[in-house]
Amino acid sequence: LKGTGLGPTPSKPSETQSPERSLDIDATLGDRTLPEFIPLAVPEIRGNEWRYIKECLDTNWVSSVGSFVDRFEQELAGYVGTRYAVATVNGTAALHIALLVAGVEADDEVLVPTLTFIAPANTIRYVGAWPVFVDAEPDYWQLDPQKVAQFLEDGCRWRNGSLFNKTTGRRVKAILPVHILGHPCDMDAIADIARKYGLAIIEDATESLGAKYKGRMVGHLGDIACFSFNGNKIITTGGGGMIVTDNPEWADRARYLTTQAKDDSVEYIHNEVGFNYRLTNLQAAMGVAQLERLEEFVANKRAIAGVYNQALKDLEGITVMPTRPSDRATHWLYTILLGHDTTVQERQAVIRILNSLGIEARPLWQPIHSLPPYLQCQALQIEHSVDLYQRGISLP
Numbered sequence: 001l002k003g004t005g006l007g008p009t010p011s012k013p014s015e016t017q018s019p020e021r022s023l024d025i026d027a028t029l030g031d032r033t034l035p036e037f038i039p040l041a042v043p044e045i046r047g048n049e050w051r052y053i054k055e056c057l058d059t060n061w062v063s064s065v066g067s068f069v070d071r072f073e074q075e076l077a078g079y080v081g082t083r084y085a086v087a088t089v090n091g092t093a094a095l096h097i098a099l100l101v102a103g104v105e106a107d108d109e110v111l112v113p114t115l116t117f118i119a120p121a122n123t124i125r126y127v128g129a130w131p132v133f134v135d136a137e138p139d140y141w142q143l144d145p146q147k148v149a150q151f152l153e154d155g156c157r158w159r160n161g162s163l164f165n166k167t168t169g170r171r172v173k174a175i176l177p178v179h180i181l182g183h184p185c186d187m188d189a190i191a192d193i194a195r196k197y198g199l200a201i202i203e204d205a206t207e208s209l210g211a212k213y214k215g216r217m218v219g220h221l222g223d224i225a226c227f228s229f230n231g232n233k234i235i236t237t238g239g240g241g242m243i244v245t246d247n248p249e250w251a252d253r254a255r256y257l258t259t260q261a262k263d264d265s266v267e268y269i270h271n272e273v274g275f276n277y278r279l280t281n282l283q284a285a286m287g288v289a290q291l292e293r294l295e296e297f298v299a300n301k302r303a304i305a306g307v308y309n310q311a312l313k314d315l316e317g318i319t320v321m322p323t324r325p326s327d328r329a330t331h332w333l334y335t336i337l338l339g340h341d342t343t344v345q346e347r348q349a350v351i352r353i354l355n356s357l358g359i360e361a362r363p364l365w366q367p368i369h370s371l372p373p374y375l376q377c378q379a380l381q382i383e384h385s386v387d388l389y390q391r392g393i394s395l396p
């Protein structure tokens with residue numbers, strides 16, 4: 001902000017649109033014209049979406065059974081490399097079911113990052129379990145495996161073949177790494193820890209479909225994984241989700257629980273409390289069409305990230321989005337950091353300036369451990385997550 005002549009908290013949008021500012025932007029653009037408003041993310045619907053959805057309408061296969069549901073599941077499993085896929089109504093429902101099939105029970109604990117969208121923490125509560133919040137590592141902003149290892153080593157003890165948290169007395173059951181912003185977590189380290197302590201790995205891959213960790217697809221790096229096809233995700237079905245796994249029993253159980261735990265398709269026999277969590281054929285039709293273009297979307301996002309990196313890397317006080325050299329990031333939301341001493345108010349001011357120029361921009365998430373529903377939960381040495389939250393800005 002220093003030297004821009006734009007105070008940290010402009011009261012009116014007009015104050016930020018000084019003539020000099022407009023001239024600068026005109027010069028940068030050259031002959032190109034700036035659209036009036038650049039949104040953070042928009043769905044790309046220019047493939048076979050209309051054709052496949054029309055096919056559903058023409059044939060009356062609009063609801064939760066149909067050939068597009070099967071096709072979407074098979075093709076997504078094929079893309080990720082898992083043996084099974086089960087389509088769900090959204091990514092949150094996928095996480096809820098994944099926790100259940102992974103054996104997470106009421107009063108268990110699940111390790112989850114604090115710097116992420118709130119859905120994974122909420123789904124841990126849906127099954128009656130408790131999140132233990134873990135910090136982000138500063139290099140790639142993902143769940144810090146070292147802090148997980150330290151907690152399990154020093155903060156837990158074995159009893160009757162299970163691992164218990166010394167502070168809360170609860171059983172620690174699973175790790176829920178979230179690959180945030182299109183970048184993979186350090187899954188080799190997380191898998192080593194999970195093996196050593198007998199924990200299940202539930203990947204929240206909702207933001208990172210198409211990303212690769214050391215050449216391996218995100219979503220095929222743990223025991224079970226979830227995707228989201230919400231409107232702002234890399235492919236969209238309006239709303240939708242998917243559970244993927246190599247475990248045949250888990251896949252069957254996920255299918256069963258998402259279809260009201262129906263044990264007889266005619267006689268209404270239900271031996272458990274199930275959920276109505278299946279994706280419709282209409283949505284799956286859109287998903288099949290979107291999936292056809294996924295690699296193109298990934299390539300475009302990577303190209304855009306390259307342009308941003310090139311343009312911003314030499315600006316003082318800006319850290320461009322990092323990518324682990326061995327990985328393929330999708331830059332689902334391209335995010336930069338402002339300078340080290342940036343306050344939340346200053347970051348908010350920068351976002352206001354961008355907004356006033358017609359550029360949508362957003363902060364990173366409030367660390368979940370500081371939100372009211374989670375204030376009572378354990379949080380392990382959180383430092384980098386708060387710093388990233390203060391300094392981060394996601395760009396279109």
Ligand SMILES: *Cc1c(COP(=O)(O)O)cnc(C)c1O
Pocket residue numbers: 090091092093116117119120178204206207227228229230239240241
């Ligand atoms: C989008 C998202 C979800 C949930 O997906 P929905 O389809 O919106 O329910 C879960 N976790 C994370 C990290 C997300 O970004």
